Amino acid sequence: MKKELKIFDKPKNVKRLLGSFYVSLLILLIIDFFIQKHAEFPWEGATEFFAVYGFISCVLLIFVAKILRLFVKRDEDYYE
Amino acid sequence: MSNLIPLPAIFIIGALFIPFWGGRLKSAYMLALPVLAFITLVSMPEGKYWIVNILEYDLIFGRVDKLSMVFGYIFTIITFIGVLFTLKVADDMQRMAAFMYAGGALGVTFAGDFLTLYLFWELLAISSTFLILARRTKASQAAAFRYILVHVFGGLCLLAGIVFYIHNSGTAEFGYIGLNGAASYLIFIGIALNAAIPPLHPWLQDAYPEATVTGAVFLSALTTKSAVYVMARTFPGAELLIWMGAFMTIMPIFYAVLENDIRRVLAYSLINQVGFMMVGIGIGTQLAINGTVSHAFCHILYKALLFMSTGSVLFMTGKIRCTDLGGIYKTMPLTCLFCMIGAASISAFPLFSGFVSKSMIISAAAHGKLAVIWLTLQFASAGVFHHAGIKVPFFTFFSEDSGIRAKEPPLNMLLAMGITAFLCIAIGIYPGPLYSILPYPVDYVPYTGAHVIGQLQLLMFGALAFCLLILSGYYPAEMRAINLDTDWFYRKGGRLFYHAMDRIFNGLNSVSDRILAGALASYLGRVSKEGPVRVALLFLAPVWVLVGIKGEKLAQKRLNIEKAIDTGTSPIGISAAVATIFLIVIFLLM
Incomplete structure (x- = not known):
């Protein structure tokens, strides 16, 4: 077997990855102020709309999914 | 031709x-x-x-x-x-x-x-x-x-x-x-x-x-x-499809978040993607139909890429559940890379194929002023990135090291994935050729500043939510479990139907058996055996009594009649008398 990739075994690399991720988020927030918008809906042109909507969507998604699990989760051999 | x-x-x-x-x-x-x-x-x-x-x-x-x-x-x-x-x-x-x-x-x-x-x-x-x-x-x-x-x-x-x-x-x-x-x-x-x-x-x-x-x-x-x-x-243009399609984009993503089997996650995200296409058909404008067709084209490629890369993992490790995998990027880096290209494409990241096709459908919804549909599709877009874009590569290739050290799949598999990955990126960067074969002339520019930044914000802040939820431990844990879906109705319903039919028809059968084969048949047997004796005695006994036959002699006469009818040796006179009486009764009744 050839040598293994281990870049994410080092906590320093994970930190770097997360760090650059947060920086890119910040850049995206800043660029938004300088972009010319062509909105079909009033909210579409609002500052940082997509950032807020994306974040809320995913939190909501997880929240609802967790509630859904209460109702639909069954053992793997449920149908057998 | x-x-x-x-x-x-x-x-x-x-x-x-x-x-x-x-x-x-x-x-x-x-x-x-x-x-x-x-x-x-x-x-x-x-x-x-x-x-x-x-x-x-x-x-x-x-x-x-x-x-x-x-x-x-x-x-x-x-x-x-x-x-x-x-x-x-x-x-x-x-x-x-x-x-x-x-x-x-x-x-x-x-x-x-x-x-x-x-x-x-x-x-x-x-x-x-x-x-x-x-x-x-x-x-x-x-x-x-x-x-x-x-x-x-x-x-x-x-x-x-x-x-x-x-x-x-x-x-x-x-x-x-x-x-x-x-x-x-x-x-x-x-x-x-x-x-x-x-x-x-x-x-x-x-x-x-x-x-x-x-x-x-x-x-x-x-x-x-x-x-x-x-x-x-x-x-095309059937409004019902807009609403059904919009529901179709969101319903499966909740399941995809919970699902443990990676290929089942992809199956749910497939349904979600076809939902976008159904919305496009429902809107029915030239832009929407172009969006649907181009999205179908791109979708076939990136979904195949995702099924190939996760399939390669199954092929090499024999495992496909989130709970069994993790850390495989170490020995399958190319497969991991291809999977991530597929994930970026399905998530509609700028420079990947989904970006140039899905956005046409969402723009068509905006042009039609379909606010609820537009918000739903954006929600679903963020959700797609969440489960297909992040969850699939993360739990398959990264996440906690499962200790599995599988090799890359054979060259032909890598080649197939490589070609597909190339097409996903090529269409994303240069959508012109795809646009040129669409059913209607294309007057659509995917790469505007607002669109690129808006889409990146939507996706990256969705990713931020994923990161924070994973780090905080609130993210629903992957479990060895299944989730009920509407197939319950025919999987359990089928059994219920079987048992109900079993009860009803086999119950009916045993009741019929008891009544017809058991009770009725033996009753008829008894009647046909004892009936003639009783009828004969009914008429003869009063006559005997009248002519003065009593006691043991009467009992002997009864016994003789029973024996005679039982063996079919009754005197002709009696049979004739019974027949005559029977005819008289019928005549009177009529």
């Missing part, structure tokens, strides 16, 4: 000769078939060919226009990629089924009338079943059985609708129908089932994850997308 072989026949007849080849020649032969089909395809000018007249109907096997051509291209391309991926799998049944299946998809695409369409529609259902059966596990056999039953139901709905439609309209031409009347709704249900529109969707998430590693690649590409094509022809 007429001297060319009909396009579907290249695959269907070609499939029959696969077992006769061996070794490298077999591989070369199988790769040559889609190449031959592609050459035939590009040399076909628009028009109608291969028309066969049967029983007053023209069966049209080659209706070529811009809409059918796009699907023809992508079905042929994905067949080539799928075959390349499958070369090392030594199972002729799968190979033949795959080619029959692809031939069925091309047949549906180029059918010019509903009868031809139906013919190939059923071929799709039957041939694809073998790609599930070929896994040869108990679970896959059961899933394949359910799969074919569901599709037979859908096929029969379609057939009934077609028969009504031809009867009412007098034409069998496969074109716009629109939702009005029973015939159209039956056809609609038949197509909707193959398109996996909820609640008719569960066959997909039930069967696809049970298919073979290579079979899933073909399955993910052909059935639902040929249904998208048929829907786009027959029901």
